[in-house]
Amino acid sequence: MNSLIWPFLLPILTALACSLAFGLPGVGRRVFVALSAAAQFVLALFLAVRTFQGEGVPLVLNIGGWSASLGIVLVLDGLAAIMLCLATFISLICILFSYAETPVRFEQPLRLPLMQLLVAGINLTFLTGDLFNLFVAFEIMLVASYALLTLEANDQDIKEAFPYLAVNIFGSALFLSAAGLAYALFGTLNMAHIAVRAAEMGDAFSVKLVVVLLLVVFGIKAGIFPLYYWLPNSYPILSFSLGAFYSGLLTKVGVYVILRMLCTVFPHTLDGIYGMLSWLAGLTMLLAVLGALSRDFIRGILSFHIVSQIGYMVLAIAFFTPLAIAACIFYVIHHIIVKSSLYLIGGTGLFYNRSDSLARMGGLAAASPWLAALFLLQALSLAGIPPLSGFWGKYLIFATGLEGGRYWLVGAAVLASILTLISMLKIWLAAFWQPAPEGGVSKPTPPIRAMTVLAGVMTCVSLGIGFGAEPVFRLSRVAAESLMNQSQYQEAVFSRLGKEAGQ
Template sequence: MSLLLVLPVIIPLFTAILALLCWRHINVQRGIAVVGASCLMVAAVTLLLTISDRGIQCVQVSNWQAPFGITLVADLFGAVMVVLAATSLLAVTVYSLGSVGRALEAVGYYPLIHVMVAGICGAFLTGDVFNLYVCFEVTLVSSFVLMAMGGERQQIEGAIKYVTLNLMASAIFLAAIGLLYGVAGTLNMADLATVLANEPRQTLVNSIAMLFMVGFGIKAAVFPLFFWLPASYHTPNVAITTLFAALLTKVGVYALIRFFTLIFVGDTGLTHTVLLVLAGLTMITGVLGAVAQTEFRRLLSFHIISQIGYLLLGLGLLTHFSLAAVVYFMGHVIIAKTALLLLSGVTQRISGTSELKELGGFYKESPLLSVVFLVPALSLAGIPPLSGFWAKFAVVKASLEAEQYVMVVAALAVGLFTLYYMLNVWAEVFWKDRPVDHPVVAKAPLVMWGPMVAMGILTLGISFGVDPLFQLANRAAFQLIDRQEYIRAVLGGAL
């Protein structure tokens, strides 16, 4: 058991070390990266099955007891996130074999993506606030390098915005940790939950909660702190963008969910109302931004932001059902988004451009590509019976139950706009004839097609498997809202 909990962190780390040792042998690195990602996948699924079977598990790293040592905890939500991270990593690693190219592979692409995922998995599993910070930093530092890799002018510009804003977020996060430690005298999340429940200075706790909200909000690209995302995400290689889009903002959202279900629930009238307002604004600005875009990946970047809004909406409502909706939504958005971004890379490879105007003719040339686009695109727009429909349906139903009618209208309107621009992409990229001055320049290799099609099929899978998956999400949400099981698992008989 102790081993299973650390595996999602040490497998990618070990993979990165091995790849580093084979620095000059790129083919060996490729093999190591794929095997490592597959092992992580197996470990993640085993972890999820174990947690689902035996409830929340925890391990005290280096054998110092909580709340003094560092705790790794896996509840269902964390385990689901680890599985999703492993899935994206596997898809992106295989895809990278065809899409990244020697120039990036020779400067440590594979070690970097694995170190980044080690940080991400660490963030999903840690039960300690400071350790969460460390995991964030591990993730960020590797993402900085990945973002600037290749060193093209446009990339450096994007990377500067990305680095500056994310460093600010880290500084705010760190300051908030200091204040929190000053107030509570502990940084173990389960311990914090019990200590803050009896804390009389609620105003002070609220201010700290707001600081955390800003710090995580920048990382999660929440309104009005999202500007770095569309400014930078379209600049690096597609494989890198996909990994970032699938996982990085979600780590921010994960941290928000963990903090605002476990730790800061003393004054939900304030904190969660702010979250609701932010959710609405994030959804709307994201979708309006996307409508105005003419470049495929920029459009998808704005789309990420609007989806973050839905996730926050579920968190802001803070009911059992809304949190279940968030967990399912998370799975849906990571998988469907990965599929679409991988597809944007394939169209870019074939046409040599990612401007919507210069693309075209794919419907005639490749019916398979058209289907692979339509499934995740319609799913993200919320067309039944695809996963996005169930996800949005659940969020809207939760808002109705909580009588947040403004949010219901916003969520539905955003869905409509999403459908509008997805169909716009369909018309531009697939339906319209290929512009004569932009002929086909290359073929996409099979290793790029494989993961893309697989993620498309997975989107269908979570659409038709909605019943068992939503039950799982339900149980995960129950653990989030109940809190006691988490606290007991970590502190046990210690306190």
């Protein structure tokens, strides 16, 4: 028994303990959850170190000792390890930020258990090596996210949850059908098994059909054009701490699963699908950044940016060379940190100005130079100004695109970057630069200071990625190589599954 089950089990147990043992919100419960989140982060780091010491060779666990087609396997390879670390880190920071955001007496009793449940679903999605188990993990994650979305929504906003729910339930039904189809075609739901059988079938139309169905499902989750419309309207109804969590992780789960499916599970010869994906990615980044320009409150602008940035990641996947996959992984690492920290900075601004509508904000640069510096660093990083982390991510994607002769798509990506910078300047000018609104700016209270510190920690990590781009990229390289190496993955899973699976 190795420790692969704990990244899933620990949040579940925390959620249970949190709601059963403690019951109502209190300081003790907060400390307990924060400690558990920190423990999860340490565990993820420990697992990541173990994986990368083995050069990204996957670690495997058979749950309950069941063999091959009957049991479920958990697999941890380089990419999954990176994603686990990021997920647990963001969850820790967001939980701490939510403590500063809401005083204990106003806290919703279900909020912390649901956040932990969400982490459990996300972690299981990263770890699972089985298509149906992936469906279950997705559902755990989605159900927790539905509940959190509506938990604190007011009467005006709650209707925005309906499109989110409707689109995602539709996606779930489609996922179930795709899983059924995959079982009928391949006779198994184990990903390594599917990889073996799909490789035997080669270019069969039915394999492509399953891939396209799965891409629609995960495209809904990731927010690829034309499936993103549910996202920019529903995320702004979240409070900033939850918004940081959702924007950092939920869409990236979709990107992760697309990577997993295209690189590890299905054959690398689906050129038509990569071509289609690349154009959809180009449209995603352009249309979404135009949406961001049209919005006039911070959460709205940032929500559209999530979608636009997804475009870059999917573009990198669609180029589909080992270097492009490594660039995509690097971009995901950069993006999760930057996006969440921008949300946290926006949330701190909300407390200074008591509003996040740009018309009613102002004077933040004078009130808090530190916050202004943090925002400027992260906004420029999002737009891709060297030497910040976003520059390296974009540079790698552009370089692989130019290498493949995809000039139009790279041009679209550059244009989208410039528009990103403009929409970030919009926030900067309105919230930070212009004089304070009539109500003035709040004095920095202890919670606001704590929020600034948390945003600062995230910014430091992000700066670290920018200045230490080389080691981070080396990690992405190792992760990408083991992700693309299907035989290594199969070997790791089958050696655990015993002789029955070998055929």
